Amino acid sequence: MTAPTGVVDQALVWLNDPLTWTEPGGVLDLTAEHLLMTAAAVAAAAAVAIPVGAWLGHSGQGAGLVVWLTNASRAMPTLGIILLLAAGGLFGNTATVIAAAFFAVPVLLVNTYEGVRGADPDARDAARGMGMSGGRILLQVELPLATTLVAAGLRTTIVQVVATIPLAALAGGGGLGQIIAFGMGTQRYGEVLAGGVLVAALCLAIDAVLAVGQRLATPAPLRASAG
Amino acid sequence: MPGNPWFSWSYVVDNAPLLWQRTVEHAGLTIEAVAISAAIAIPLGALISRSRWLSGPVLGAVAVAYTVPSLALFAILAPLLGIGRTPVLVGLVVYALLIILRNTVAGLATVDPAVIDAARGLGYGPGRLLVQVAMPSALPSIIAGLRLATVSTVALVTVGVVVGYGGLGQLMFQGFRNNFYRAEIMTATLATILLALLLDLVLWAAGRALTPWLRRRTA
Numbered sequence: 113m114t115a116p117t118g119v120v121d122q123a124l125v126w127l128n129d130p131l132t133w134t135e136p137g138g139v140l141d142l143t144a145e146h147l148l149m150t151a152a153a154v155a156a157a158a159a160v161a162i163p164v165g166a167w168l169g170h171s172g173q174g175a176g177l178v179v180w181l182t183n184a185s186r187a188m189p190t191l192g193i194i195l196l197l198a199a200g201g202l203f204g205n206t207a208t209v210i211a212a213a214f215f216a217v218p219v220l221l222v223n224t225y226e227g228v229r230g231a232d233p234d235a236r237d238a239a240r241g242m243g244m245s246g247g248r249i250l251l252q253v254e255l256p257l258a259t260t261l262v263a264a265g266l267r268t269t270i271v272q273v274v275a276t277i278p279l280a281a282l283a284g285g286g287g288l289g290q291i292i293a294f295g296m297g298t299q300r301y302g303e304v305l306a307g308g309v310l311v312a313a314l315c316l317a318i319d320a321v322l323a324v325g326q327r328l329a330t331p332a333p334l335r336a337s338a339g
Numbered sequence: 340m341p342g343n344p345w346f347s348w349s350y351v352v353d354n355a356p357l358l359w360q361r362t363v364e365h366a367g368l369t370i371e372a373v374a375i376s377a378a379i380a381i382p383l384g385a386l387i388s389r390s391r392w393l394s395g396p397v398l399g400a401v402a403v404a405y406t407v408p409s410l411a412l413f414a415i416l417a418p419l420l421g422i423g424r425t426p427v428l429v430g431l432v433v434y435a436l437l438i439i440l441r442n443t444v445a446g447l448a449t450v451d452p453a454v455i456d457a458a459r460g461l462g463y464g465p466g467r468l469l470v471q472v473a474m475p476s477a478l479p480s481i482i483a484g485l486r487l488a489t490v491s492t493v494a495l496v497t498v499g500v501v502v503g504y505g506g507l508g509q510l511m512f513q514g515f516r517n518n519f520y521r522a523e524i525m526t527a528t529l530a531t532i533l534l535a536l537l538l539d540l541v542l543w544a545a546g547r548a549l550t551p552w553l554r555r556r557t558a
Contacts, residue, residue: 119418186490187535189497192511192528199343199519275408279498282410283515292414296501301418308414312407319406 122302123309139288139310145205146277146287146314153209153273154266157216162262165221169228169258170250178225185218191279198283208280208287215276216269223265227258256331263329267322274318278311288314343521350522358510362530365506368499369492369538372428376435377485384443385469394444398437405437409498417502427499434495435488442484446477479553482546486539493535507531 126132133139168174194211202210231254239253255262278289291307294300351358387394407415409430416426450473458472474481497508505512507527514523547554 123418183490186487187494187532187539189494189508189511189528189531191497191500191505191508192524192531195511195515195524196521196528198515199521199524271406275406275410278408278410282501282512289410292410292501295414304414305418308411311411312415315406315408315411316403 119301119305122300123306126302127306127309139291142286142288142290143310143314146274146289149205149209149212149277149285149287150270150273153212153216153277154270156209156213157220157269157273158266160213161217161220162224165224166228166250166255166258168221169225170246170254172229174225178222181218182222185215188215190215190276191282194280194283194285203284205286207283208277208285211280212273212276216273219272220262220265220269223261223268224258227261227265228254230261231257260330263326267319267326270322271315271319274315275311343519345521346525347522351526354523358526358530361507361510361527362534364504365493365496365508365531366534366538368424368428368431368496368504368506369489369534372431372492373435373439373485373489375428375432376439376488379432380436380439380484381443381481384440384447385474388444388447398441398444401433401437401440404433409434409495410501413499413502422503424504426502427496427504430499431492431495435492438488438491439481439484442480442487443477446480446484447473449480450476475550478550479546482542482549486542486546489538489542490535493531493538497531507534 131138165178168178190211193214194208197207197211228250235253235257236249239249244252277285277287278292281287281289281293288307288311291310292304295303295305295307383397387397412430412433413426416429420426420429454472454476455468458468463472496506497511499505500508500512507530510527511524514520514527517523
């Protein structure tokens, strides 16, 4: 038997074993852990990025900062940052959540900024003419108009966080990436393959669910322009 | 017990040959991946931008592949293609493909229809029209795509460590397993960022040299 088919067979056998899924620390547990970590990281990132992005967009300041953030975040090697955190003594799931949130902030901040910034100037003008204060303009005019972009940003962010968490498994973090890291460490390549398939499936499933969510979150009049 | 500093010059000096070797591996893999992606994505972009029926499904299919996390993709490809350079290269090409393809299609979509009309009126055939008129107009967008693809590829190469070929990522992970050798992880991380900035600068300069008319317009 050639090696590749052997690996595929191993992966199928492993995936077909009910115990793989239901044992403590099995696939179901790891998936739940993965999703909990995702929720925590996205919530932390959103708590920082949405208010800051909204305020920068409203006041029109910080365009340079936003551009710099987008570019810098692309050049950052995620793995290096996670390993540096580990070397600094930050381990396990908390460290993973912090690292994932750190990488989630730029996308969400830029989308919120662009959304608020790009609100129709006429609408903003009309709101000011009606005597709305700056805060009310932001909350009742600009942010609703920015919903499309914020929702798109949230979707990208969530998928990105789900994809980042497995990397942290290389540094001892939890979640589905553990299957890949463990398989690599013990040279059970069937499990590596199975872990890869599970992580990929989780990402695609979440992206599909969020695509529907994004459409629901977009106010009907804005849907056509969102394409 | 000696300290574990975040950065040390003596590490860089003592390990210069290894650092250089990993950097060359890293840069070589990045350049090869982006070149292959560009060779596929730019002609494909030109082809699919002719009809909306083609561009929608093709862009959608590539976007699905892009959603798969790099670690998972390498893990899936490694048992099928063997441990080492090949699965990393294939994975990187897939990720760069979407970025370059999207920018090629977007660039071609923004070509001024009046310019196309004028060229057609001058007797340009479809092939010459594409090469001499549409492509130069789309060039800024294509170059932006190449730069973005290059910068993200440099960062992605490090994940290749999971299948044993991660360029500077090898050093990061080796440092991690080596009792958290901070200087090694930090040096490799900084070198990765510097490599991304350097390659971005080279492409920016090349783009500037290739599109002299853009400068004339703003001047």
